[in-house]
Amino acid sequence: MGNKSRAFELITEDEMIRIGRFAKDKQTPFLAIDLNKVGQRYDELAAQMPGAKIYFAVKANPLDEVLKLLADRGSCFDVASRYEIDQVLALGVPPERLSYGNTIKKERDIAYAYEKGIRLYSTDSLSDVQKIARVAPGSMLNFRLLLDGAGADWPLSKKFGAHPDMVYKLVKSAKKLGLDPYGVSFHVGSQQRDIGQWDNAIALVKYLFDALKEDGIRLRCINLGGGFPAQYLKPTLGMSTYTQSIIQYLKEDFPDDDLEIITEPGRSLVADSGIIVAEVVLISKKSDTNRTRWVYLDIGKFSGLIETSDEAIKYPFIFPGHEGRGEWSEAILAGPTCDSADILYEDYKYMVPNTLKEGEHVYILTTGAYTMSYSAISFNGFPPLQAYILK
Numbered sequence: 001m002g003n004k005s006r007a008f009e010l011i012t013e014d015e016m017i018r019i020g021r022f023a024k025d026k027q028t029p030f031l032a033i034d035l036n037k038v039g040q041r042y043d044e045l046a047a048q049m050p051g052a053k054i055y056f057a058v059k060a061n062p063l064d065e066v067l068k069l070l071a072d073r074g075s076c077f078d079v080a081s082r083y084e085i086d087q088v089l090a091l092g093v094p095p096e097r098l099s100y101g102n103t104i105k106k107e108r109d110i111a112y113a114y115e116k117g118i119r120l121y122s123t124d125s126l127s128d129v130q131k132i133a134r135v136a137p138g139s140m141l142n143f144r145l146l147l148d149g150a151g152a153d154w155p156l157s158k159k160f161g162a163h164p165d166m167v168y169k170l171v172k173s174a175k176k177l178g179l180d181p182y183g184v185s186f187h188v189g190s191q192q193r194d195i196g197q198w199d200n201a202i203a204l205v206k207y208l209f210d211a212l213k214e215d216g217i218r219l220r221c222i223n224l225g226g227g228f229p230a231q232y233l234k235p236t237l238g239m240s241t242y243t244q245s246i247i248q249y250l251k252e253d254f255p256d257d258d259l260e261i262i263t264e265p266g267r268s269l270v271a272d273s274g275i276i277v278a279e280v281v282l283i284s285k286k287s288d289t290n291r292t293r294w295v296y297l298d299i300g301k302f303s304g305l306i307e308t309s310d311e312a313i314k315y316p317f318i319f320p321g322h323e324g325r326g327e328w329s330e331a332i333l334a335g336p337t338c339d340s341a342d343i344l345y346e347d348y349k350y351m352v353p354n355t356l357k358e359g360e361h362v363y364i365l366t367t368g369a370y371t372m373s374y375s376a377i378s379f380n381g382f383p384p385l386q387a388y389i390l391k
């Protein structure tokens with residue numbers, strides 16, 4: 001029975017009825033977002049880390065309704081492009097609540113952000129620091145540390161951040177160029193399962209703060225990034241275990257400092273709020289003697305489930321009407337497009353009811369993060385993933 005009961009732990013009877021009703025008059029696949037859950041997650045984090053500012057990573061779920069709800073609660077936003085800047089500002093969020101957190105920026109986009117009033121930027125290279133100094137003079141900088149992403153289901157390793165010695169040099173260059181070195185940022189990797197990774201990162205930050213203090217530069221912010229958990233197939237510790245541990249690490253390394261703390265949650269605020277409803281398109285076998293069924297859905301890697309790459313993120317699946325009934329067996333789950341990469345799970349075998357039929361609905365849980373924002377716009381002509389606010 002494997003994952004079956006785990007998936008069912010993550011949805012209530014009422015939610016099953018609600019999503020079933022909601023799906024009745026809709027084309028699949030679609031994503032339904034329960035805004036109440038997003039609000040709950042935000043409130044939990046805000047209560048657990050009372051001094052910290054929350055910058056929601058817009059890329060995780062850029063639905064206007066989600067951004068608006070968070071904005072109304074006082075959230076700040078981590079934006080990565082001029083398009084995200086435009087979207088968030090258009091919702092009436094003041095520019096002081098935005099951080100341009102992408103370290104990969106065109107100079108004209110930095111100029112654009114500055115013109116719009118954004119004064120907080122993340123950086124990890126000399127060239128980027130110089131660009132910011134030219135077109136966003138005096139701005140505040142968070143310097144991103146390179147981490148290896150160990151322990152994360154979806155690591156962001158290598159691409160972002162600089163070695164601590166490099167960060168040290170960047171801070172000094174920035175100061176010379178008239179910028180305001182504000183703090184150090186890092187990201188331990190998304191869906192990080194090893195809380196100790198924050199301990200390592202904070203120790204590195206401490207080392208940098210101390211080294212710079214000797215040079216008369218006092219950094220005053222630690223940006224703890226994202227990486228906080230959502231509930232997928234494999235259970236994780238709860239959010240409060242993460243925040244309590246992190247607060248402890250901060251106390252140990254910075255006992256007396258009056259620091260500003262930033263968190264940049266993406267996944268942990270929105271993932272659990274989303275359910276994708278998909279339809280079974282085809283069930284087949286590759287030969288008479290092969291026992292494993294292939295179950296093809298109308299959603300795949302290119303319509304929102306790209307985080308199934310390398311089977312990194314294992315979404316919980318619900319087969320409505322089959323729970324607790326009949327025989328189940330292992331199956332390979334795949335998407336509908338004509339690309340051989342469009343297989344969701346092959347090595348990890350999901351248990352699927354033997355009586356599952358083509359045309360039936362499948363619920364894919366914990367899909368509120370990194371789904372609609374990753375969906376291709378017309379691969380094989382399939383439209384991008386439709387998203388609704390669950391009513």
Ligand SMILES: *Cc1c(COP(=O)(O)O)cnc(C)c1O
Binds near residue numbers: 191226227268
């Ligand atoms: C994507 C991203 C986040 C969000 O990470 P999660 O693991 O989804 O919480 C935070 N900060 C930055 C800079 C990011 O790129």
